[in-house]
Amino acid sequence: MDISIEAFHPICQQAASLEDYPCAVAIEHNVVIYSGDQLRNRLEGGVAGAGAVKAEFAACLKDGPGVFAISGAYTDTSVIDKTTDLFLNIIGDEQAAGVGKGDHFGANERIWNSKQKACERDPALFIDYYSNPVLALACQAWLGPFYQVTAQVNNVKPGSQAQSVHRDYHLGFQSADTVGKFPAHAQVMSQYLTLQGAIAHGDMPLESGPTLFLPFSQQYEPGYIAYRRPEFAAYFDRHKVQVPLKNGDMLFFNPALFHGAGTNAGTRDRLANLLQISSAFGRTMESLNTHAMVTAVYPTLKERQGEGFMTPDEIDNIIAAVADGYAFPTNLDSDPPINGNAPETDQQLMRQALDAKWPLDRLMQALAARADRRCP
Numbered sequence: 444m445d446i447s448i449e450a451f452h453p454i455c456q457q458a459a460s461l462e463d464y465p466c467a468v469a470i471e472h473n474v475v476i477y478s479g480d481q482l483r484n485r486l487e488g489g490v491a492g493a494g495a496v497k498a499e500f501a502a503c504l505k506d507g508p509g510v511f512a513i514s515g516a517y518t519d520t521s522v523i524d525k526t527t528d529l530f531l532n533i534i535g536d537e538q539a540a541g542v543g544k545g546d547h548f549g550a551n552e553r554i555w556n557s558k559q560k561a562c563e564r565d566p567a568l569f570i571d572y573y574s575n576p577v578l579a580l581a582c583q584a585w586l587g588p589f590y591q592v593t594a595q596v597n598n599v600k601p602g603s604q605a606q607s608v609h610r611d612y613h614l615g616f617q618s619a620d621t622v623g624k625f626p627a628h629a630q631v632m633s634q635y636l637t638l639q640g641a642i643a644h645g646d647m648p649l650e651s652g653p654t655l656f657l658p659f660s661q662q663y664e665p666g667y668i669a670y671r672r673p674e675f676a677a678y679f680d681r682h683k684v685q686v687p688l689k690n691g692d693m694l695f696f697n698p699a700l701f702h703g704a705g706t707n708a709g710t711r712d713r714l715a716n717l718l719q720i721s722s723a724f725g726r727t728m729e730s731l732n733t734h735a736m737v738t739a740v741y742p743t744l745k746e747r748q749g750e751g752f753m754t755p756d757e758i759d760n761i762i763a764a765v766a767d768g769y770a771f772p773t774n775l776d777s778d779p780p781i782n783g784n785a786p787e788t789d790q791q792l793m794r795q796a797l798d799a800k801w802p803l804d805r806l807m808q809a810l811a812a813r814a815d816r817r818c819p
C-alpha cells in the first residue's frame with residue numbers, strides 16, 4: 444500500500460456539493476447537514492421517503508465526506524434534557540460509589556454502557572429517547588437490520604485538551620503492528636462493521652471543542668496504519684474542520700474518518716452520548732445484557748402499544764434497541780431453523796409477545812428457553 448501524503452492529499456481535497464444531497468439543507472466545511480423536521484416529513488412519505496434518505500446517508504458515509512449532522516433530531520428536546528439529568532445522576536452515583544473509572548480520554552466524566560444503565564433506571568424515558576426515527580434511519584442506512592446500539596456518555600470539562608487524531612473501532616483499537624497483520628481488504632472492511640454517532644446534550648459551540656474531522660479521509664485505504672504517523676497528524680491539524688451542534692442534534696460519521704475531540708476552551712461542560720452502532724456481522728465493543736433491557740422496557744412498551752401512543756415503527760425501533768436481532772451463533776442441534784435458514788431471534792420473540800399481549804413472565808421464559816437452545 445502506498446502510505447504517503449501525496450496519495451492522501453487528493454482524497455482529502457474533494458468537495459461535497461449540495462446537489463449530490465437533495466435531502467440535506469446545507470453543507471458546512473464538507474459536513475452534510477440535515478434538518479430533523481424535513482427528514483421526519485420525508486419519513487411520513489413511507490418506504491420511498493425512507494429509501495431515498497438511507498441511500499443518501501450511505502453515499503455520504505462511504506463515497507462522500509463521511510460525516511453528516513442532523514439538526515433538531517428530536518422534536519421535543521425535553522426528552523434530551525431529562526436524559527441529561529439522568530446521565531448526571533448516574534455520574535454522581537458512580538463517583539460516590541467509586542466506579543466508572545478508566546476513561547481513556549483523560550480527566551473527564553464518562554459513563555460506560557450508558558444505554559443499559561439508562562434503560563434500567565428509566566425505561567419510559569429510554570423509550571422516548573431511543574425510539575427516535577432519524578436515529579433508526581441512520582443505523583439502518585449504514586448497517587441494515589439487526590444492528591446493535593452501544594452508547595457511552597462523555598462529559599468533557601473546560602480546559603480538557605484535544606484528542607490526538609485517530610480512527611475508531613475496530614482497527615482503531617488495535618496496535619499498528621496488529622493492524623498490519625490484517626490483509627488490506629480487511630483493513631478496509633473494518634469501517635463497514637460500525638457507525639459512530641453522537642447526540643448533543645446541551646449546545647456545543649466551537650469553543651467547547653466539538654469533534655474535529657478530516658472529511659473524505661475514510662476513503663484512504665491504508666488509513667488505519669497511516670493516522671499514527673506524524674506527517675498525517677500534521678496534515679490533519681492543517682485541514683481539520685468542525686461544526687457547532689445544538690442541544691438534541693445528532694452527528695454520524697464513518698469510523699474510518701480521521702477525527703478527534705477538540706479542546707474545550709469554553710466555560711461549560713460539553714456532554715455527548717457517544718453511540719457506537721455495530722453491524723449484526725460484527726462484535727460490539729461493550730457487552731449488553733439484552734434480557735435485562737427487555738425486562739425493563741417491555742411493560743411500558745406493551746402499555747403504550749395498547750393505548751396507541753406509539754407508531755409501529757417506533758415500537759420496532761425499541762425492539763431493535765433492546766433485543767438481540769441476529770440468529771447466530773447458535774447450536775444447530777438444539778436450535779434448528781424453523782422456516783428458512785435462520786433460527787428464531789429474540790427480536791422476533793419480542794414482536795410476537797407484543798402482538799399477542801403476553802405477560803412479561805411468559806416472554807422472559809421464552810427468551811430463557813431460547814438462550815438454552817442456543818448454548819445448551
Ligand SMILES: [Fe+2]
Pocket residue numbers: 609610611702703
Ligand atoms: Fe474516536
